[in-house]
Amino acid sequence: MAVTQNLFLLSAMDVSMFKIDPSQAQQTVTVLLDGKHKALPAGMSVAAALLSCGEIISRVSPSSKKPCSPHCLMGVCYECLMEIDGSKKQACMTEVAEGMVINRNFTQEEDN
């Protein structure tokens, strides 16, 4: 019964950011990542785009001071939290866009 309910919930969610749109597969957008211009694949979440380019560190844990990486990629764990266009957002739930400003604030202590 619980499995059936979970499958229903998953099918009701918008999972479009987890699919690569074939028409955008070769397209890129340029973002400002930690103050440097970086080309990322278009049509996916910020977290997925960064991971696809080998940028696996999303933030520094405020408690352990160790680097964190996106974990769930579906808005549950908050390990992908970063500053996107001036406000803290879940990178896995935000679609990457041209001109986006992304700061991972590696040197600043985060407050949750």
Ligand code: FES
């Ligand atoms: S990776 Fe878990 S909330 Fe984004």
